[in-house]
Amino acid sequence: MSVSFLAVSPVLVPLGTAMLATAASRRPGLQQAISFAGIAALAVCALMLVAQASSGVPAVAQFGGWVAPFGIEFVVDGTGASLVLITALMGVASLLFLVSDADPGPRHPLLLPLVHGVLAGVGGSFSTADLFNLYVWFEVMLICSVGLFAIGGRVDQLDGTFKYLALNLFGTMLLLMSVGLIYGATGHLNFTALGEASAQWPPALGLALLAALTLSFLIKAGAFPLFAWLPASYHTLPAPVLALFAGLLTKVGVYAVLRTLGDVFSPAPQVLYEALGWIAAATMITGVLGAAYHWDIRRILAFHIVSQIGYILLGIALATPEGHAATLFYTLHHIVVKANLFLIGAIVWALTGSYDLRRIGGLYALKPLLAVLFLIPALSLVGIPPLSGFWAKLLILREAIAQERIVWTVAALLVSVLTLYSMMKIWMEAFWKAHPDETWQPARVRLGAAYLATTGLAAVTLWISLSPQSLLGYATAAVAGFGR
Structure with missing residues (x-):
């Protein structure tokens, strides 16, 4: 058996933390200390994974004494390592924010264990090199996410839980059936073996299997037209959990599309990339129209998750190394920006008592720091230069124009205006x-940890904005081996 601890750390560390936090459920102070220690350990392991991947040597683990392609294998390459690192960063920000009074939600004894369970599912998805185990880690995320949706017990939370679960279960069933059919057609589940075996598929069979697999991932990603579960459920979550979900969960679905169509089964049938491009354009437009319609900050930002997923899918649909690098760059940028916007929205709620824009106001004069913290991720989301969103969109649009995808390009530009x-x-x-209310004064609440979390994420956005070539160079190197 060849097991590298570093390769399994994205799963082992959060699972171990979840177990210890569950054992300490009757001692909130100890449970919180365990949680912070666990996320710190995950961040250190993620940095080591990125360092190793940057040297061109992925971290690999094979379990049970069975070598690939017959054994279960973890392979954390440059793409997976960067996403594990951003997962750890989201965990740090969310847990730090949870210490404040900014919409923390109920302090249930299972809250922290379930958060680390979600992190384990996300980390496993980014680390596995096995199609069935990718399904398993999606299931881990789903189970822990449903627990976090329902943990408050309010009627709106239970309603959101049902909406989230219903369509995600359909995606899960479709994913499991697709995995079973692909195994039946190839006799393999390992990514490398699948890539070799799929070259012998009859074209019609390959198209049908990959279409079903991609559709299941698109449901998880919140793509058009099956995205209604996201804005209908996310707003019921407490802010730190909402930021974690907004940053990570749909990106796992996007990553699965990138890994399968861009790497494992590349080149896939051209009709799949073509269809994905039109789905991306529709996702961008419908998402931004929903955002423009609403007045609740959480719903506006939830629809923008959908809209921005369209940009990322467009990068995959372009099906070139430049498109793949742009996809990774955009994903990393967007995770940070989107999570930060939700956290800032929660600070607004803590100060004003409402998420409804029609019932609040006056924050610029009284809280100028908060105004600046909002402008950084908000203008980045729009794509205002020189912020990170500008570089991310530039990379996508440059490749789309190079391929003369005029309609897709125009759609992306129009969506930026509506954003x-x-x-x-x-x-x-x-x-x-x-x-x-002329007599209104901001509430007196503990927001030190909340400001620390949002300031840290804003600093990451500014780093990407001012040195985009560093991240682009890493992303280009990370996807260089895709499809080989």
């Missing part, structure tokens, strides 16, 4: 205009 509208709506209503 600016919805971000300006938040700015004008929450920060610029006076509060509807």
Whole structure:
């Protein structure tokens, strides 16, 4: 048996933390200390994985004395390592934010164990080199996510739990059936073996199997037209959990599409990439229209998750090394920006008592630091230069123009304009205009940890913005081996 601890750390560390946190459930202080120690350990392991991947040698683990392609294998390459690192960063920010009074939700004894369970599922998805085990880690995420949705016990949370579970279960069943059919057609589940075996598929069979597999991942990613579960459920979550979900869960679905169509089964049938491009355009447009319609900060940002998923899928649909590198760059940038916007929205709620833009205002005059913290990720989401979103969109659009994908390019540019509208709506209503109640004063709440978390994420966004070539160079190297 060849097992590298570093390769299994994205799963082993959060699972171990979840177990210890469960054992300490009657001692909240100890449980919180265990949780912070666990996320710190995961961050250290993630940094080591990135360092190893940067040297061109992925971390590999094979279990049970069975070598690939017959044994279970973990392979953490440059793509997986960067996503594990951003997962750890999201865990740090969310757990730090949880210490504050900014919409923390109920302090249930199982809250922290379930959070680390989600992190284990995400880490396993980014680490596995086996199609069935990718399904398993999706299931781990689903089980722990449902627990976090329902943990508060409110009617709206239970309603959100049902909406989240219903369509995700359909995606799970479709994913399991697709995995079974692919195994029946190839006799393999290992990524490398699948790539070799799929070259012998009859074209019609390969198209049908990959279409079903891709559809199951698109449901998990919140792509058009099966995204209704996301804005219908996410707003019921407490802010730290919502930020974690917003940053990570849909990106696991996107990663699965990138890994399968861009790497394992590359080149896939051209019709799949073509269909994916049109789905991406529809996802961008429908998502941003939903954001423009709503007045609740959480719903606006939830629809923007959908919209931005469209940009990332467009990078995959372009099916070139440049498109894949742009996809990874965009994913990493967007995870940070989106999580930060949800956390800032929670600070707004803590100060004003509402997420409804029509009932709040006056924050720019009283909280100028919060206004600046909002503008950094908001303008980055829009794509205003020189912020990280500008570079991410530039990479996608440059490749789309190079391939003469005019309609997709125009759709992406139009969506950026509508994104600016919805971000300006938040700015004008929450920060610029006076509060509807002339006697209003911001609530006195403990927000030190919340500001620390959001400032840290804003600093990461500024680092990407001011040195995009560093991240682009890493992303280009990380996807260089795709499809080989």
